[in-house]
Amino acid sequence: MDTGEVEARTEAFVREQFNVSSRDGRFGTTVDLFEAGYVDSIGLVELLEFIRDEFGVEIPEEKLLSEEFATIEGIARLVSGRVPR
Amino acid sequence: MLLRTAASDPARAAVVERDGSVDYGRLAARSLAIAAALRDAGVLPGDRVAVLLRRGADAAAAFFGILAAGAVVVTVNETLRPRQIDHILDHSGASALLSTAEFLDRLPREVGARTRKLDVADVPEAADGEPCPRIGPDVAQIIYTSGSTGLPKGVTISHANVWAGMTAVTAYLGIRPTDRIASLLPFSFDYGLNQLLCCAGTGAALIVEHSPVPQRIVQSLREQEVTVLPAVPPLWLQLLGTEAFRQEPLPSLRLLTNTGGRIPSEAVRKLRTAQPQAALVLMYGLTEAFRSCYLTPERADRKPTSVGQAIPGAELLVLRDDLTPCEPGERGELVHRGPTVALGYWNDPDATARVFRPNPLRAPGTPEAERVVFSGDRVYRDEEGDLFFVGREDHLIKTLGYRVSPDEVADVLYASGEIVEAAVTSEPDEVRGARIVAYVVLHERGDLDRLRRFAAQELPRYMQPGRIEPLEALPRTTSGKHDAATIARGVAGGHG
Numbered sequence: 001m002d003t004g005e006v007e008a009r010t011e012a013f014v015r016e017q018f019n020v021s022s023r024d025g026r027f028g029t030t031v032d033l034f035e036a037g038y039v040d041s042i043g044l045v046e047l048l049e050f051i052r053d054e055f056g057v058e059i060p061e062e063k064l065l066s067e068e069f070a071t072i073e074g075i076a077r078l079v080s081g082r083v084p085r
Numbered sequence: 086m087l088l089r090t091a092a093s094d095p096a097r098a099a100v101v102e103r104d105g106s107v108d109y110g111r112l113a114a115r116s117l118a119i120a121a122a123l124r125d126a127g128v129l130p131g132d133r134v135a136v137l138l139r140r141g142a143d144a145a146a147a148f149f150g151i152l153a154a155g156a157v158v159v160t161v162n163e164t165l166r167p168r169q170i171d172h173i174l175d176h177s178g179a180s181a182l183l184s185t186a187e188f189l190d191r192l193p194r195e196v197g198a199r200t201r202k203l204d205v206a207d208v209p210e211a212a213d214g215e216p217c218p219r220i221g222p223d224v225a226q227i228i229y230t231s232g233s234t235g236l237p238k239g240v241t242i243s244h245a246n247v248w249a250g251m252t253a254v255t256a257y258l259g260i261r262p263t264d265r266i267a268s269l270l271p272f273s274f275d276y277g278l279n280q281l282l283c284c285a286g287t288g289a290a291l292i293v294e295h296s297p298v299p300q301r302i303v304q305s306l307r308e309q310e311v312t313v314l315p316a317v318p319p320l321w322l323q324l325l326g327t328e329a330f331r332q333e334p335l336p337s338l339r340l341l342t343n344t345g346g347r348i349p350s351e352a353v354r355k356l357r358t359a360q361p362q363a364a365l366v367l368m369y370g371l372t373e374a375f376r377s378c379y380l381t382p383e384r385a386d387r388k389p390t391s392v393g394q395a396i397p398g399a400e401l402l403v404l405r406d407d408l409t410p411c412e413p414g415e416r417g418e419l420v421h422r423g424p425t426v427a428l429g430y431w432n433d434p435d436a437t438a439r440v441f442r443p444n445p446l447r448a449p450g451t452p453e454a455e456r457v458v459f460s461g462d463r464v465y466r467d468e469e470g471d472l473f474f475v476g477r478e479d480h481l482i483k484t485l486g487y488r489v490s491p492d493e494v495a496d497v498l499y500a501s502g503e504i505v506e507a508a509v510t511s512e513p514d515e516v517r518g519a520r521i522v523a524y525v526v527l528h529e530r531g532d533l534d535r536l537r538r539f540a541a542q543e544l545p546r547y548m549q550p551g552r553i554e555p556l557e558a559l560p561r562t563t564s565g566k567h568d569a570a571t572i573a574r575g576v577a578g579g580h581g
Binding site: 035064 | 103163164166187190192194295296297298299300301304319320323327516517541542546
C-alpha cells in the first residue's frame, strides 16, 4: 500500500474520530496530533487499534516515541513500510 | 500566594514546558498584565471570567491574573464542545472569556455570542500594578462538574477554600520548594489545578506534559527529574503498560498520588514493584469539599482498597439515613466537615440546600452556621478508622477520572431528534473505570448512524457512549422511570 493512501485513510479516521472541525485551519497532516491536543490518551489506544485493524500493522513500543509517530504524515511513512504483503 | 513566592524567589522556575520555562518573576508579571487587560476591558471585582486555554504558563497566569483583578475564575475544560461551553458561560454569567484564536477556531461553531472575548496573545508580557484586595469569604473560582441531576453544577469556591486546600495538601504530602511536580491533568479539574496551586504556594516547579503517549510521559518524567507524579487510574494503567516505567525506577520520583477513582489492587502492587523508591498516596475527594481523605504509603501495601483517613483540618462522618453515626463496618453516607467545604452551587439554591447542609451532629444550642457536604458516596470505616468506598447513592458515572451525569448524556441523545427513548448507564471497563452505555428506542424515521454522529459532535469525548444499543422498547420501573440496571441485565441475558 502506498504512503499516500495510508495518509488519506489515517487523516479521514482522525478527522472523524476526534471531531476535527472544518473551521480549523491549523489541522493538517504535519501537525503534532498529541502536543496540539487532537488525540487524548484513550484516543491513542483507538488510533493504534485503527492502524492494526485497517493496515494489519503493530507499531512497536519504541516507535511511539519517535517524531514520526506524532503526525499523520509520519504515521503514514511508518505504516506503509510495514504493511504485510 | 503567587506574588509572595515571586517576591521571595523570582528566578525560581515556575512552569516548565517542552518549549521553554517561565520563572516566578515572569509568571507574576504576566498575571498582573492579564489583570490590567481585564480591568481595561471593563471587568469589575466579582465578575466571572472564563478561561479556555491550553494547560501551561499562560493558563497559570490567567488563573492568578483573574484573581488579581478581583474577579472569579471559571476554567473551561479544553475538551468540551460548544453545547457545554455555552452552558457554562451563560450559567456563570461570565463577562469575559480569556482564550486564543487558535482555540476558538477549533470549535465547530462560535461560542459565547454575548461574552466578550480576550485573546491572551494580545496581552503584554508584563505590567505593574497592585492586586485587588480580597478576603477569605470572597469567591475565587467556580468549577463546573456533573451533578446527580440535570446540567453541570458550578461548585463555588472561596479564597479561604483555595488556601485551606493548598496548605492541607502541601502539609500531608510534604511538598518542598525543590519539588518538581508533573502536570498531566486539566486545570478545570480541582485535582489538576491543585498541582499548580501547590507549586505557587511552595515555590516548586510545575512540569507540564501534553502528550498522552505514555512512553513520552515517562521520558519527560526522567529528563525533567520529576519528584511528584499525580495521576488518575486510567493513566496509571497506561504507564504500567510501558516497559520504561515498569522495568526501571525513575531515581528522582519520590511520590505518586492518585485520586479520581480506585486503582485496581493488582495495579497498586505493580506500581509498588515498578517504582519501589516512590511512596504511593491513595486519596479520595469530591469537588464540593476538594479533598476528603488520604491513605498513607505505609498502609497502601496492607490496605490497597482503602481511601484512608481525613486530611488535616477536616473531619469525616459516616452517617445512617436517620443522620446518626454508623458503627465500624456499618455502611453509611460520607459527610465532610472542614475548611475546604465550598460555598455551594452557583445560582442553584435548591441543589445547594440538598448537598451543603447544617452539621447534623452539632450540640443543642450550637448556631446553624456551619455547612457540611453530604457526598452521596456510600462508605464504611474499619476498626482502625480507615475508610472504604462502597458506591454512590445516585447514578453518577465515574469514567476516565470524570464524573458524568447519565441525565446529561441522555438529554443530548434526545436533542438529536432520532430517538423516542433513552436510558444511559455504564458497565465496568478495565481502562476507563466505567464505560458509558446508552440503550435507545429509535424514532420511526430515526437513524443510528446519525445519532452516533450527533453524539460525537455534541458531547466531549469523555462523555461519549462507548456503545449505543437500539432496542424495541425500554422496560420501566413501577414508578415509571427507566431502570437502567434491569435493561442492562435484560440485554445481557437476551444475548445468552
